[in-house]
Amino acid sequence: MIFALGALPLGLLVFGFPIFIVLLLASTVALGGFMSMPMTAIHQNLFGSLNVNGLLAVPFFILAGELMSRGTVSFRLVQFVRSLVGGLPGALGVTTVGTATVFGAISGSSAAAVASVGKVMHPAMTEDRYPATFSAGMVTSVSAIGIIIPPSIPMIVYGASSETSIPRLYAAGVLPGLLLALALAVYIMARAGMDGFGSRQRPDLATILSATGRAVWALGAPVIVLGGIYGGVFSPTEAAAVACAYSILVTRFVFAELSWADILDCAVQTVLFTSQILVIVAAAGLFAWLLTVNQVPQTIVAWISGMEISAWQFLIVINLLLLVWGCFMDPLSAILLLTPVLVPVVDALDIDKVHFGIIMTLNLAIGLFTPPFGINIFVAQSVLGMKTTDIYRGVFPFFAVFLLVLVLVTFVPAVALTSMDLFMFD
Amino acid sequence: GFAADYVMKISSPAPLTEVDPLSAWMTAFEAGVEEASGGRIDVQLYPSSQLGPIPATVEGVVMGTIEMAMPAIGFLTGIDPRFQVLDAVGLFDDEHHALKTLTDPKVRTLLSEFGADAGVEPLFVLTSGQANIVSRKKIATPADLQGLKMRTGGATSLVNEPLEAFGVSPVALPLGDVLPGIQTGTIDAATINMPVSVGFKFADVASESVYVPGKFGIIGGIVSKQFLATVGPELEAVIREQAVKANDAYEAKLDSGPKALEGAWVKMGGTLNEMSAADTESFRGGMVKVVEEVVAKDAQMQADYDVLKAAAGEH
Amino acid sequence: MCGKVDRFAQGVLVLLGLMLLAMVALSVWNVVSRYVFSTSLLWADEIAVFGMIVMGWLGAIVVAWRRMDIRMSVVSDLLPEGAQRWVMVAQQLTTVILCGWVAWLSWGYVARLLKFGMTSDGARIPIWTVHICITVSLAFMSLIALVRLVQTLRAFRLSPRRHGARGAKPEVVK
Numbered sequence A: 001m002i003f004a005l006g007a008l009p010l011g012l013l014v015f016g017f018p019i020f021i022v023l024l025l026a027s028t029v030a031l032g033g034f035m036s037m038p039m040t041a042i043h044q045n046l047f048g049s050l051n052v053n054g055l056l057a058v059p060f061f062i063l064a065g066e067l068m069s070r071g072t073v074s075f076r077l078v079q080f081v082r083s084l085v086g087g088l089p090g091a092l093g094v095t096t097v098g099t100a101t102v103f104g105a106i107s108g109s110s111a112a113a114v115a116s117v118g119k120v121m122h123p124a125m126t127e128d129r130y131p132a133t134f135s136a137g138m139v140t141s142v143s144a145i146g147i148i149i150p151p152s153i154p155m156i157v158y159g160a161s162s163e164t165s166i167p168r169l170y171a172a173g174v175l176p177g178l179l180l181a182l183a184l185a186v187y188i189m190a191r192a193g194m195d196g197f198g199s200r201q202r203p204d205l206a207t208i209l210s211a212t213g214r215a216v217w218a219l220g221a222p223v224i225v226l227g228g229i230y231g232g233v234f235s236p237t238e239a240a241a242v243a244c245a246y247s248i249l250v251t252r253f254v255f256a257e258l259s260w261a262d263i264l265d266c267a268v269q270t271v272l273f274t275s276q277i278l279v280i281v282a283a284a285g286l287f288a289w290l291l292t293v294n295q296v297p298q299t300i301v302a303w304i305s306g307m308e309i310s311a312w313q314f315l316i317v318i319n320l321l322l323l324v325w326g327c328f329m330d331p332l333s334a335i336l337l338l339t340p341v342l343v344p345v346v347d348a349l350d351i352d353k354v355h356f357g358i359i360m361t362l363n364l365a366i367g368l369f370t371p372p373f374g375i376n377i378f379v380a381q382s383v384l385g386m387k388t389t390d391i392y393r394g395v396f397p398f399f400a401v402f403l404l405v406l407v408l409v410t411f412v413p414a415v416a417l418t419s420m421d422l423f424m425f426d
Numbered sequence B: 001g002f003a004a005d006y007v008m009k010i011s012s013p014a015p016l017t018e019v020d021p022l023s024a025w026m027t028a029f030e031a032g033v034e035e036a037s038g039g040r041i042d043v044q045l046y047p048s049s050q051l052g053p054i055p056a057t058v059e060g061v062v063m064g065t066i067e068m069a070m071p072a073i074g075f076l077t078g079i080d081p082r083f084q085v086l087d088a089v090g091l092f093d094d095e096h097h098a099l100k101t102l103t104d105p106k107v108r109t110l111l112s113e114f115g116a117d118a119g120v121e122p123l124f125v126l127t128s129g130q131a132n133i134v135s136r137k138k139i140a141t142p143a144d145l146q147g148l149k150m151r152t153g154g155a156t157s158l159v160n161e162p163l164e165a166f167g168v169s170p171v172a173l174p175l176g177d178v179l180p181g182i183q184t185g186t187i188d189a190a191t192i193n194m195p196v197s198v199g200f201k202f203a204d205v206a207s208e209s210v211y212v213p214g215k216f217g218i219i220g221g222i223v224s225k226q227f228l229a230t231v232g233p234e235l236e237a238v239i240r241e242q243a244v245k246a247n248d249a250y251e252a253k254l255d256s257g258p259k260a261l262e263g264a265w266v267k268m269g270g271t272l273n274e275m276s277a278a279d280t281e282s283f284r285g286g287m288v289k290v291v292e293e294v295v296a297k298d299a300q301m302q303a304d305y306d307v308l309k310a311a312a313g314e315h
Numbered sequence C: 001m002c003g004k005v006d007r008f009a010q011g012v013l014v015l016l017g018l019m020l021l022a023m024v025a026l027s028v029w030n031v032v033s034r035y036v037f038s039t040s041l042l043w044a045d046e047i048a049v050f051g052m053i054v055m056g057w058l059g060a061i062v063v064a065w066r067r068m069d070i071r072m073s074v075v076s077d078l079l080p081e082g083a084q085r086w087v088m089v090a091q092q093l094t095t096v097i098l099c100g101w102v103a104w105l106s107w108g109y110v111a112r113l114l115k116f117g118m119t120s121d122g123a124r125i126p127i128w129t130v131h132i133c134i135t136v137s138l139a140f141m142s143l144i145a146l147v148r149l150v151q152t153l154r155a156f157r158l159s160p161r162r163h164g165a166r167g168a169k170p171e172v173v174k
């Protein structure tokens, strides 16, 4: 069983087997060879893991990103942000962090953010002489902010299975999310300053005004999406569809830069990207289901709680467990699997469940871009057309920055709890 | 353990708690079956949708990958539309009345036919609390429902038309989106139940709550017939006996459970509004009238409804 | 033959692209109708999710045909080309057997859904019509890998220095 669910997939993975085949083969071998379970579980989970409402935002946001970057919408947005922060070292990198943060406030899905932010920012940074691995690592990792800044699908799932208030979790995510953005921006500025890449332009009022003027329609996209969600006009998933419709409207009619054929072509590209990712999500769901029915999470947690440790020791152990777990599993499945077994221990140690929810989300956000199974890496590979090894190398320093923030948020509960008190409107 | 001959995985979307009657059913059933089968059946409980989203677990029972699932009745209409009739408002006065009716031999016989075409049968049909509406604005009379965008929790006429008769516009939203939906105003209200209201801490954003007279959450605990055949007649009998026995543990929490939830609801800042007797009567009567119109459109549903109604009248 | 298949694959993609645009339209329409007419389509989300599932699985056939599947190439890039060729054979053979077998299992599942007449909870459409795209997708993945396998093995025989010889370039099929 350990062979089927552990050694076999790792072996095939490094030999370049498609990820989908690796996961499917491991699950099939485990089911057929080691378990008394009907083989119908395979099809059932391949279907069931995709039959989830929240996943709809993925193709919709990828399409919106495709439409915006095919036309000039994204370019105008970038020019606008750049006119404001252009004086800083690493201005485009800081712009990327800013865009990812805004995107995070729009969407609960990180994969979609990598696609749209990566599509726009990576070429712009390459043109501005950023090292390709550095900017690839950046777009792959910074988009993970999206599941810490509300709205966040993983937090909804955590709230539901731990009986924690979702608005409180959302509120508690704001400061840690902004803290992350700040830490990443500082790191990027330092790197750009030391290694001397990226251009700087002193911001002046005339440039800002003209960039703003050219970006008015483009700025409508985040305004409509954010206003629509927080104004109660539509749900986050519907917001993704509205973003597509708005992009079509602007690129086709206002700027008249895309023909209907171009729009269809954007849709076709989106189908390809989405398919690459969805089959992996499906097979990963099957894999996660097998871990559950083999009671793997229960076994691990029983082992941890048998160690009789204090709250802060527990948090260290849990952070390590979640970091490793996140390397192999998407946040949603991980939260579904681990929350019910962890929460009793958390309660017993008197750790705040909102605080713990933020720790868990932050850990699994890191898992989004750590090898081998980080979905953001797959998306970046597909969108940027780069080698996995180069993306791994690029991601590493950003991983360190995330880790720093994770340690801070874990051992200074005040960060999450102050955020909760500050942003709990009502 | 590893010595068991059979594993019976039970999936439930709800978390396992101390106060909830259905949780009590699950733990009593687990202990009962494991003991009475002499350890030959290992019952494994998977609360909180650990085995996947509800539709996938229902399919899992039909296909034999999960032995039992406990979804709300709305998720069973895909395998047999006859389950719909259990959503009829006004059949039961309270949960004790519902328990007596749903375990009545005539009703058990009727229910045991449900799902037969898909190779499943309900091992039990029980209530999961009285339905309540949560909202930001106080709802204390049926007239307060006029014009509300409400998540009703189902797509069938039997769920929606009785509320539409009072001016509600039904909206479909997955359960996870309901709370943020009310917070931002995408919807004005939601029909849910107390375990969900308390579990998700709805009081943070929608502190007004009112029970819907005569409307209960109905849970169908479906098992695969194939599984019952596989374990053999002796163990099948054990499973059926223990399912009936577990009803005692369920019944024991039927008063304390909802009371505890109401207390928790008020403690977290929620308000529990009460409709006047006259309003309750007109609300319930108005919904039942629509229910009977909907039921009359379908001969099979009418026949099933008549059996349920007759049994409810006897208890 | 490859030209024809390419055109067919492009046709499938265009159809799926149109479907995606229709899904966007349906979701937007649901928002509008909720605000303007105070009614919403209770089955819209379900249909959109089914659309996404169909799109994902059928699109994956084209992904496989165009060799766009996501993989990690850490170790295999470092191997000598002869060994890479053997890895390719192993991959294609695995894919032929695995996807073929799972497609067969999946067909059994779909057949049972068909027999039980299961419908979706919202729109009440027969659910097998959505499930079968998984069967079709896996069957095509197996078939595509089979074609590739035959081509790889042929290239082995044609290559002047035989199996595993250094410097023998694996044939690029496309």
Ligand code: NA
Pocket (backbone or CB within 6 Å): A103, A104, A105, A106, A107, A108, A109, A145, A146, A147, A148, A149, A150, A151, A152
């Ligand atoms: Na977010």
Ligand code: NA
Pocket (backbone or CB within 6 Å): B001, B030, B042, B043, B044, B045
């Ligand atoms: Na057990």
